[in-house]
Amino acid sequence: MHDGLLAAMRRSILDGDPDRSAALAREAIERGLPPLDAVRHGFVPGLDEVGEGFAKGDLFLPDLVMAGEAMKAATAVLEPELQKTGARREILGRIVLGTVRGDIHEIGKTLVSTMLAAAGFEVHDVGVDVPAETFADRAREVGADIVGLSALLTTTMTAQRDVVRALDRDGLRPRVKVIVGGAPVTRAWAEEIGADGYGEDAVAAVSLARSLVGR
Amino acid sequence: MTPVRPRLTLLEPALIERILEEALALLERPGVRVESAEARRLLQAAGASVDARGTRIPESLVRDALAQAPHEFFLHDRSGTARVRYGGDSVQFDPGSSCVHLLDDETGRHREAVSRDLVRLVRLCEALPQYDAQSTALVCADVPKEIGDVYRLLLVLRHSDKPVVTGAFTADAVPPMVALLEADAGGHIALRQRPRAVFDVCPSAPLHWTQFAADGLIRLARAGVPAEIVPVPLAGATAPPTLAGAVALHAAECLAGIAIAQLAAEGPAPVVWGGAPAIFDMRTGTAPMGAVETAMLDVACAEVGKHLGLPTHGYLGGSDAKVLDAQAGIESAQGLLLGALGGINMISGAGMLDFLACHSLEKLVVDAEAIASARRLLDGVSVRTDSLAVAMFEKTGPAGEFLKLPETRRLFRLEQHLPSNVIDRGSVRAWEDSGRRGVVARARARVAEILDGHPFPPPRPDDERERARMAVVGPLAARAGLDRLPAA
Structure with a gap:
């Protein structure tokens, strides 16, 4: 039911657009999409795709960096929500x-x-x-x-x-x-x-x- | 703000005038050896004097011909779209023509080329955007010589949509080749309106228009097919030893050709101020195509042609090395770059080794990278932002992390040419991991990647265009004793 939103999140990372990814993160909160789902099923798939594109030579360092910036902007919005719900995003390390x-x-x-x-x-x-x-x-x-x-x-x-x-x-x-x-x-x-x-x-x-x- | 177009200029205007003065003088004394009766008749009727010693062409005749020669024409692709512009400062590239040998990547030997090699080369060239046109690049040893010219053109037309630089080894091959082009284009009017091919026609230095060359030129002019006049003066052997002297001889041979073509056409005949000049190597008696002086000759000859407002051509991008080594890299890149800086409309020669005798598919992909670099150079330094640096620093702060700027992501693609993986810009670790591949191995991989990804079955015999093509080539093949053409 949030498919469109999740797809837009992925897109915002691919486009390396921090304004857009932050806006989508806020939209997720408003619409009651669990923040962890937004990260896992919205933003991370975009990041994975950029990483794969870079490894293949189809994407370049600026794409990588901008995707990272967009990711940061999104998690900055979602982090407080995660803490509120107690469902802290599991850090990898x-x-x-x-x-x-x-x-x-x-x-x-x-x-x-x-x-x-x-x-x-x-x-x-x-x-x-x-x-x-x-x-x-x-x-x-x-x-x-x-x-x-x-x-x-x-x-x-x-x-x-x-x-x-x-x-x-x-x-x-x-x-x-x-x-x-x-x-x-x-x-x-x-x-x-x-x-x-x-x-x-x-x-x-x-x-x-x-x-x-x-x- | 339009970027400055980088340009190489070797001749002062006053020197160009002197070169043309002497070229015109050479046409009157000693005159030109014109072996074609038809060409002599045309020239004589227009005021040339003909005797046993030669044909003396007066300046006024040449001036009239120059006034008639078009300053621009286009070659078209299969769909009829103009793709190659002969004229102005357009710079375009095609593989070298008519090699008899191919560097066999499996054996490392130069061997006779066959149909399959030409088809592979054409498909490779088709996939490389650096090449604006195809050439009838290889002489195929698996078909009789009598049909060699028309057959090479057939294979190119079958497997390519790009414009074609071609040529004939005999004047008799010109009519069937023109007929083949007409069949492929859908009639002679279609071909005249949207020519797809230009023919190289070579006078023999010094000042000698053979019967085959002159008759070929006349036939092309009358059919409305563009001709590239390609003199081959060898400075120090068949031409004066100085570069300026060789350029003057080159000009004389071109001017004589232009006169013949314009007289034959009864109207403007599209001609190119072409050439494959070279110095003569005094140790080995060879004509090094990769020498810097050879590139200088090409650029200088083109400057004279540009001065006359004519479309230009040169032979650069070939190397005298026998394998794809550092010499091949130096000579080819140097030639392609200098030719591009000279603003030569069509630069032929990429892919070639061993003077102009041997082609290499692997070299063709390496040369494509040199062409891409040359094109990038021609684009010059652009101003793409209102503020060059100040505004971006305001955004990044003094730390200047430009990788994080959206402008970087947008602009770097416009600023940087991205080479294929033939060019190694990775780390030494990546090189170790690749099995320490050098340029030859990387080129081999690229050739395989392109050709394996694009299968090329022979055309279906019931294809309408193929039927029209075979209506021309089939009877000639049968006459040459070939019941079936090699499957290609």
Whole structure:
């Protein structure tokens, strides 16, 4: 009975239209569509479709980012309702995400952050040029399931190892998983420093994070 | 604001005048060797003097012919829609013509081309939007030479809707080819009104219009079929060693052809100021089509044609390499780019290797990427927003996250050409995961993707158009001793 509304929600994500997705979220509340249904059956299918389109090469980074923005706008409207009804949207997991010490590049990190948040993770973005200890402290503070480390340069990539060590030292591992990414990062590097995985791009980062939390 | 159109100019106006002056002088002294009696008769009746040493064509005759030659004409697709504009600064591309060899991707060898290869090449070209026209690209070794020209055209007409750049190796092949085009177009009036093909006609450097070339040109002009005059001066061998000197000789040969065509037509005959000039390599005695000087000759020759207001053509995008390697990439992209910057109306040669002897399907898809880049360059730098940067910064704030701007999503597609997966822009990890594929493997995959996705059965014999085509080709094939044509 809400089929038209759900289809419009999906469309608003595909169009990357935050104004529209927020308006549709409000409409859902007015019409008594359970907020969780709006997320699961309205907005998320749109996000999945964008992710698939991107992986196939039919869609591009701006599509991905705008879809993420539209998703955020919709969940911002629905979140208070979810809390009211007590049916909190089930988060997939908590992630602390940042660019490592000495590296101020944030495009890749922010993309991953947007996509993870849109997919249903609780993302704590700690920014750029972040010391290893900060990652560890924040992970403990929020009860993180995953710490995500970005680095664009071969010279700063080594700081990813420092974070792994800091987490080890604080006894947070293996409960807290570490995922790494960035231009110079390879699977071999991830293995070498004892990380739990790497993703080729923002879409791969989401599937990697999902698999690490068993979703 | 219209973007600046990037342009390559090699000749000063004063130099163009000198080139034309000398070209006209060459037509009078030493004059042109015209082997066709009919062409000589036409020229003589219009004021040329003919003797055993040659045909001397006076300037006034050439000027009259130039005044009569159309400055623009169009080639049409199967539906009769104008698709290729010969004239102005239009830039269009077609695969090179009449290769005898194909680089066989399975064996890595150059081998004789056969019907099946031509059909595959035509289908590939049909699917690649970078190619504005088809060409009769391969000489098929599995049919007798006598019907080779008309047969190549038959295969192209069967498997393509695009306009066609074609040509004949004998003057006698021209009438049946014109008849075939008429059959395909639905009659000679339809063909005259909406020509689909242009014919390359090649004088022989220096200053020699063979009987086959001149008679072919006359037949085309009389049938109202556009002719592309393609002189092949080799700077240092059959033409002066300087680029400027070779351009002057090229102009003389073109002018003589234009005179013959206009006299034959009794009215404006559509002709193209074409060419396949090259330098002559002094170490190997070859005519390198990928040399930068060859590209310079093409651009300079076209500049002279443009000065006269004529449609232009050149031969670029081919390479002298024998395989699809870095040399092939350098030479082809360089030629295509320079030709585009020169504003040449039809640039023939993509797909070719080994001077102009060998075609490669894989190269055709790689060259398509170079063509796309050249086109993007011609589009120049556009102003697409009222404020260039200031207004967008106001929206994003100082952090400048432009990926999040709706404008980015809308505008990047207009600004960026998106290459096919023949071009690798992925990460080194993606390359590792692909099995470390290089450009040849990626091109091979693209060829397979296009051809496997589009099966091409031979046309049904009861198809009306096919019946009309076979009414022309069938009797010729039978006369050549071929009861059945290869299934293609």
